[in-house]
Amino acid sequence: MVFSYPYTGSIPFLMFFAFIPLLLIEDNIFRKRIRSSNLFLHTYLIFLIYNVGTTWWIWFASPGGAMFAFIINALLMSLVFQAIHITKKHVGIREGYTAFVLFWVGFEYVHYYWELSWPWLNLGNVFARHPQWVQWYSFSGVLAGTAWLLMLNLFGFFLFKNIILKRKSIKSELKLVVFYLFIVLFPLTYSIIQYVTYKEKGIKSEIVITQPNIDPYNEKFLGKIKNQLNKIGDLADRKVTKNTDFVLAPETALPFEFFEEEIQRLIYFHYLLDRKARWKNASLLIGASTMRYYKHKNSRASRKIEGGPGYYESYNSSLLINEYNRPHFVHKSKLVLGVEKVPFSNIFPFLEELSINNGGTTGTLGIEDESQVLKSNGITFAPIVCYESIYGEFITNQCKKGAELLFIITNDGWWKDTPGYKQHLALSRLRAVENRRSIARSANTGISCFINQRGDVIQQTKWWKKDVIRDVIYRNKDKTFYTRFGNILGATVAYASLFLFIFSILKILKNKYLPR
Numbered sequence: 423m424v425f426s427y428p429y430t431g432s433i434p435f436l437m438f439f440a441f442i443p444l445l446l447i448e449d450n451i452f453r454k455r456i457r458s459s460n461l462f463l464h465t466y467l468i469f470l471i472y473n474v475g476t477t478w479w480i481w482f483a484s485p486g487g488a489m490f491a492f493i494i495n496a497l498l499m500s501l502v503f504q505a506i507h508i509t510k511k512h513v514g515i516r517e518g519y520t521a522f523v524l525f526w527v528g529f530e531y532v533h534y535y536w537e538l539s540w541p542w543l544n545l546g547n548v549f550a551r552h553p554q555w556v557q558w559y560s561f562s563g564v565l566a567g568t569a570w571l572l573m574l575n576l577f578g579f580f581l582f583k584n585i586i587l588k589r590k591s592i593k594s595e596l597k598l599v600v601f602y603l604f605i606v607l608f609p610l611t612y613s614i615i616q617y618v619t620y621k622e623k624g625i626k627s628e629i630v631i632t633q634p635n636i637d638p639y640n641e642k643f644l645g646k647i648k649n650q651l652n653k654i655g656d657l658a659d660r661k662v663t664k665n666t667d668f669v670l671a672p673e674t675a676l677p678f679e680f681f682e683e684e685i686q687r688l689i690y691f692h693y694l695l696d697r698k699a700r701w702k703n704a705s706l707l708i709g710a711s712t713m714r715y716y717k718h719k720n721s722r723a724s725r726k727i728e729g730g731p732g733y734y735e736s737y738n739s740s741l742l743i744n745e746y747n748r749p750h751f752v753h754k755s756k757l758v759l760g761v762e763k764v765p766f767s768n769i770f771p772f773l774e775e776l777s778i779n780n781g782g783t784t785g786t787l788g789i790e791d792e793s794q795v796l797k798s799n800g801i802t803f804a805p806i807v808c809y810e811s812i813y814g815e816f817i818t819n820q821c822k823k824g825a826e827l828l829f830i831i832t833n834d835g836w837w838k839d840t841p842g843y844k845q846h847l848a849l850s851r852l853r854a855v856e857n858r859r860s861i862a863r864s865a866n867t868g869i870s871c872f873i874n875q876r877g878d879v880i881q882q883t884k885w886w887k888k889d890v891i892r893d894v895i896y897r898n899k900d901k902t903f904y905t906r907f908g909n910i911l912g913a914t915v916a917y918a919s920l921f922l923f924i925f926s927i928l929k930i931l932k933n934k935y936l937p938r
Contacts, residue, residue, distance in 0.1 A: 423468075424475030426548045428848040429841035434548040434555065438606070441575035442582055444468060445522075448507050449583070458507055465503045470496040476543060479840035487760040495540055502529045509926040512933065521922055523572045528919030530568055531912035534813065537765045539756075541812055542845075545571050550848035553877030557616035558609060559855045560902040563814050565912040570609060577602045620876050622860075624826065624898035627801060628665045629862045630704070632657040633870040634672070635888040638835040642866070643677050647690055650675070654708075655697040657890035666704040666892070667799050670864035673709035673808050673833040679736060682712050685749050695747055703745065705798040707805060709831045710741040712751060714788070722768045723788040735788035738762060740805035740831060744798035752796060754807035755789040756816060762787045793819040801826060801897055804859075808832040811850045815908045821857045822905060826897035828853060828861045835867035839885060843869065851877040856904045860895035 423440045425431030444465060451461050473492045480488035502525050509525075510518020530544045541547075546567025549556045556567055581598055584590045592599060634653040636642045642650070658669045676690070685691050698706050716724060716733045724733040738754040757763035763786045767774040774785050793816055795802050804820035804827070811817070811830050820828075830850055834843035847869050854861050854877045861873035871882035872893045883889040 423472045427476045427543075427845075428548070428551045429844040430476050432551050434552055437545060437548045437571050438574045439578045441572070442579045444503065445575065445579040446583070448503070448510075449579075452507065452510060458504065458511065461507050462500055462504050466496055466500040469499040469503075472496070472499075473543065476845075477842070479837045479842035482838045482840065482842075483836035484760060490760065491540065494538065495543065498529070498533075498538075502526055505923065505926075508930070509922065512930045513926050517922065517926070519576060521919070521926075522576055523569060524915055524919035524922055526572055527565055527569050527912065528916040530565055531909060531916040534815065534909070534912075538759065540759065542849075544568055547812075547849060547852070550845070550852055553851050553855050554617040555610060555613055556852075557613040557620070557855060557876070559852060560858055560904055562911055563818075563856055563904045563909055564852060565909060565915070569911070569915070570605070573605055574602070577605070617876055622875055622896045622898075623858065623900055624860075624896035626894045627667045627827065627897050628663065628892065628894050629827075629872070630658055630661045630666050630669045630890065630892045631862055631864045631870045631872070631883075632669065632671050633865060633868060633883050633887070633889045633891075634675070635867050635886060638833055638866065642674070642833075647676070647678060648693065650677070651690060651693060651697075653888065657888070658697070659700060661890045661892040662701040662704055663892075664702045666701060667801060668803075668829070668862070669698075669701060669704050669706050670829055670831060670862055671706070671708040672864045672866035672870075673831045674711050674738065675708045675831075675866070676710035676741065679711045679713050681734075682714055682739075682749075682751050691749070694743060698743060698747070703799065705745055706743040707796075707803075707829055707831065708741050708743075709807065709833070710739045710751075712737045712739040712741075712753075721788060722771065722774065723786045725785070737788050738807055740796070740807055740829075742796045742798060742805070750796055752794045752805045753788060753790050754810060755793065756810040756813050757787055757789065758809050793817075793823070795820050795823045795825045803827040803829050803897075806830045808834075808846075811846070811853060814853060814856055814904075817853050818857060818905050818908050821859060821901065824899070825859065826899055827895065828857070828859045830861060830863040831865075832863070833866040834869075835886075843867075843885070847871065847879075851879070856902065858898055858900065858902050858905075860897065862893075862895065 426434050426437040426440060447464050448461055473496050480491055506521045506525050509521040533539060533541050544564055546564035549567060584595050632654045636650055654671045680688055713734050713736050719733050723735045727734055740752045742750040759765060764773050767786055796805055802824040804825035806828060834846055837843055850861055851873055854873045854875055858875045860875055863871050868885035869882050872880050872895055874880050881891050881893050883891060
């Protein structure tokens with residue numbers, strides 16, 4: 423499982439059979455009527471190895487956050503597998519194997535939306551470095567990739583058990599062999615044909631991406647802001663032409679908080695306008711740390727202003743300075759656990775205070791009520807900040823609202839030179855396939871890049887190097903099936919898995935308390 427994931431092995435076909443050992447362990451415990459707690463011990467160890475082996479790099483940004491992520495996510499995965507086993511044990515073998523697919527896909531769907539959301543390790547993400555294998559994500563999204571892998575593991579388990587363990591002949595299992603090969607080869611063949619024959623759609627736009635390479639630990643939030651903006655401006659000056667539509671600068675390129683209502687009074691806003699005046703027609707998208715004032719408490723992110731009336735909220739924002747030099751803000755909505763959001767503080771408000779009092783940098787940030795798009799130079803685009811790029815349906819909603827291009831701004835230097843920033847980039851490639859949208863990605867310390875509508879990286883910078891790149895990409899208005907309908911598969915499976923789970927609980931209660 424670890425070796426299948428991008429940049430901890432990048433061998434996705436290993437996930438075709440990675441669950442078979444777990445299914446064999448479960449089957450052995452089931453047949454020998456061993457206590458179910460024994461299965462939990464096995465699964466927790468395996469899923470802990472999977473989480474640590476693929477996302478160990480979180481440690482560099484937050485040791486406590488890394489431990490929490492490893493322990494809790496492994497626990498959740500183990501509980502899902504435990505529910506699968508209990509369904510098989512108390513309801514039936516067929517229902518148990520059905521639950522193997524339904525419960526896991528349902529879990530990943532819920533993992534997109536609940537308070538402890540962490541979809542980084544969804545199984546369908548293993549193809550992020552190989553988008554040519556999954557061009558059909560434009561119909562289904564990542565969760566269909568998860569379902570595909572689970573089915574392959576399930577039927578691979580049946581074949582292994584029957585042919586290797588029970589020593590049945592291949593001839594006697596020929597139908598199962600043919601079916602297994604079909605579900606392996608048909609999606610792959612279809613995807614490769616789609617990949618080879620797909621042609622870029624839309625109108626060309628010239629984009630300039632800056633990578634100022636400002637150390638997030640020792641410079642970004644400590645240094646002089648004018649020096650940092652000079653780096654961005656000087657880089658842009660090298661590449662902007664009269665045809666450039668947008669200049670992109672990374673997340674929190676304006677690192678020190680300011681009230682959005684007062685931006686016109688900021689010296690460095692006017693400095694940006696002076697810089698932008700050199701760039702002919704180009705608009706600027708740049709990351710900023712911002713605040714808003716409220717007379718009354720607006721959300722759980724609202725904090726009382728000390729010594730004065732009202733409240734304020736902090737945001738991780740995208741700032742567009744459009745062709746008329748007017749500023750427009752969109753706030754990051756998918757927040758990083760622990761760093762930008764205190765889980766369950768909406769239910770237990772005291773947790774917010776504990777976070778701030780115990781050294782939390784900001785507590786929970788404010789978010790948008792729904793996904794937003796921006797428009798400049800006649801082009802509608804999706805502003806995507808960092809962690810938001812791993813949320814397929816969130817970006818799909820932006821494309822539904824008219825986004826023709828996807829602009830990602832991020833600051834990946836927190837994880838140092840580890841698989842973390844590479845995985846983050848790779849996951850963006852799946853968003854390009856799902857929506858058939860070109861991507862321009864500005865990363866403070868790398869990797870900045872352009873991604874085409876097939877998910878190919880067509881130009882990129884190096885890690886930890888100050889750089890600027892320019893390219894022409896296509897802005898596309900067409901909507902894919904996934905863009906139109908989103909995670910319809912995930913939602914359907916989630917409801918089906920909920921029904922099966924409730925049915926299993928009722929069956930257990932019936933067997934335990936009602937006479938036979």
